[in-house]
Amino acid sequence: VWAADFALQFRQEFGRDIILDMYCYRRLGHNETDQAAFTAPMQTKRIEARPTAASLYGMALRERGELTEQQEQDIRKDLWEGMEQAYLQMKENPADYILPATAQDADETPLPRTSTRTGISLELFQRIGSILTELPDSFTPHPTLEKRFLVRRREAFREGGLLDWAMAESLAWGSLLTENHTVRLSGQDCQRGTFSQRHAVLHDFNDGSLYTPLEKLNHGTTAFRIYNSSLSEASVLGFEYGYALDSPDALVMWEAQFGDFSNGAQVIVDQFIAAAEAKWNQKNRMVLLLPHGYEGAGSEHSSARMERYLQLCADDNMQVINPTTPAQYFHALRRQVHRNVHKPLIIFTPKSLLSRPEAVSPHREFLASTRFREVLPDPDTPAPGQVTRAVLCTGKIYYDLAAYRKERNISDTVIIRLEQIYPLAQEQLTYLLAPYQKVRDFVWCQEEPSNMGAWGHLRNRLGRLFATSFRYAGRPSMACPAEGAKALHAAAQKRLIAAAFGPRAQS
Structure with missing residues (x-):
């Protein structure tokens, strides 16, 4: 605990990474049939002779006068009896501890879901559009962004304009922020977007200062957070999965720079995203954004390996979508937060469609009575x-x-x-x-x-x-x-x- 506290203080004070190098040992074997003494007899003898961590901690507390020997025994007794009581209760009422069986063919007959209308009001549409397109007077955007990105956005949010994918995404995020939902995204170069489409964080052309338009909607405990992460997919996706577990009302997303980069996070997908509900009744709303599409970019940057995710689909465990319009993407993100079930969402996001003229959506497809269409x-x-x-x-x-x-x-x-x-x-x-x-x-x-x-x-x-x-x-x-x-x-x-x-x- 002291080492972890020191490391945190060091990082906060100096803004540098610090590594905890921990040396540990396994008191027992790998499993109940294993005996470590088969291959490491001398080490095993030393471990067996060493008091347990609980005993050492109890000894330290007694030496400091914070615990008597009787109190230590009482704590041990209470813990043991509590576990024994829970075990006996489980044996007496096993049905209370067994998850209900799913349908024989749940992929054909999924569990019922409430149809969720996710459109927003015209007033909110215009308000968010204004936030996304108006910059502080003191901020100077890159000239190319001003000409090609911000001007296009302003035109799109005017009456009769057409929204592309990045606009629809920001509109979904902004609307959720106004409804008191935190929005969080991490991934390689995700602030700008791998295909230079998102620009959720703008850099001042003169002094390099940052401006994040959607942060204007932050209030109370609700926040917009977007982080460029390292090329360490398993660790980043694992962290975001844990964040989503602890924040069930937030929209938590991880984006692979290219869809096939998720190869590096496959262990998190297999063991947690696809199977956690079946194994532990652990529900999660994690969203994966995986760029996918064949544009002649070669074998490494065309496929997000859709087949792998679909092979993991059963028992209504997650959702896999491949939307073709910005409005569909908008509704999918909002549906993920508003629907009455918690399921991970795998979204195969586009590359060339980000700027394809036909792949745009009119205002009416974002408003009041609209929803995601399967x-x-x-x-x-x-x-x-x-x-x-x-x-x-x-x-x-x-x-x-x-x-x-x-x-x-x-x-x-x-x-x-x-x-x-x-x-x-x-x-x-x-x-x-x-x-x-x-x-x-x-x-x-x-x-x-x-x-x-x-x-x-x-x-x-x-x-x-x-x-x-x-x-x-x-x-x-x-x-x-x-x-x-x-x-x-x-x-x-x-x-x-x-x-x-x-x-x-x-x-």
């Missing part, structure tokens, strides 16, 4: 009587499919977006496809190789839901997530888009 209909609403093909997809690929269909004036195909991949919104999905009774060609299209992405998770589920087999349009199985050359990527992307529309489209 499945999005085809905005072009093809005539049901002409449609013979249904293409289902998730994420960025939707925009490529829609552009291809428009360029070739294809009228026999409807495109449905799965914004939430797990839990699968079966009723919404069947409702959206119900008008298209002539569909005989059901297609799943994805950018990822067939042994990756959502295909392996959805293939049988979609087949059972529609009592038919789905045709696959995407990259073939691959050992690495993406091609290593831009030209190869472009050729593969062109082939899979054409394949979604059938053999004639490929010729």
Whole structure:
């Protein structure tokens, strides 16, 4: 305790890191069947001869006159009897200590959730927009940010403007702050944003001083906190997971610089985020932001390994979404705090969509009666009587499919977006496809190789839901997530888009 206190004081006084180097020993073996004396007999004998930590502490307290020997024995007795009583109580009423069994196929029939409307008032929309776009008179932003970022934001928040992803994100954060929820994000270069899209913290061009617009909404115990973290994903995500446990009403997020950086935090994902509720009934609202999308950036920076998270999905343990519009992202963040269940949220966030002209949202999609939609209909609403093909997809690929269909004036195909991949919104999905009774060609299209992405998770589920087999349009199985050359990527992307529309489209 003294060493920890000293280290904290040193860090606070000098603003430098300090390391506690602790030497420990295990009194017993690795488990109940192990005997450390098999391999370390001399060390084991020394450990056995040494008094326990509790005995040493009791001795120190007695020497200081703070505890009598009788008091020490009474404390030990009370602790032991308390544990024994709890054990006997558990044996007498085991049902009180066993979690209720989940549905046999919980991934198909998730636990009920309350539909949550997460839109905000026009007044709040405008107030936050003003905070995000007005700078102090004494602050000088970088000239490029002033011309390209702040001017665009001001135009977007005016009547009739369109909001991009970074604006929608800041709007969600600001609205939660006004509702007394702390908002916290950590990740590599997350203050600026890996793709130079966020700029939640601005740097004065003349003197380097910092200005964080959303901090104007801090009040009482509510705070906006955003931290650039080191490339130590397991430690940072583990810390944020613990923070989220202790702050269940806060929006706590961790962002990987690229989605595949979460590889370094896989132990936290596997042992805690995916399994903690099943193992310990430990509920958590942690949010992971994982940039994902195929733009020819090579095998290391294309895929956030969607398939790994979906493989962990069962028993309604977490949510996995891949939103395609800024408004959907806005509602997903607000829903995470306002809904009546606590589940981790995995968000596959975009890269190229951050600035794609079509990937924007009008004001009305953020206001009062709106909410997150697990499945999005085809905005072009093809005539049901002409449609013979249904293409289902998730994420960025939707925009490529829609552009291809428009360029070739294809009228026999409807495109449905799965914004939430797990839990699968079966009723919404069947409702959206119900008008298209002539569909005989059901297609799943994805950018990822067939042994990756959502295909392996959805293939049988979609087949059972529609009592038919789905045709696959995407990259073939691959050992690495993406091609290593831009030209190869472009050729593969062109082939899979054409394949979604059938053999004639490929010729």
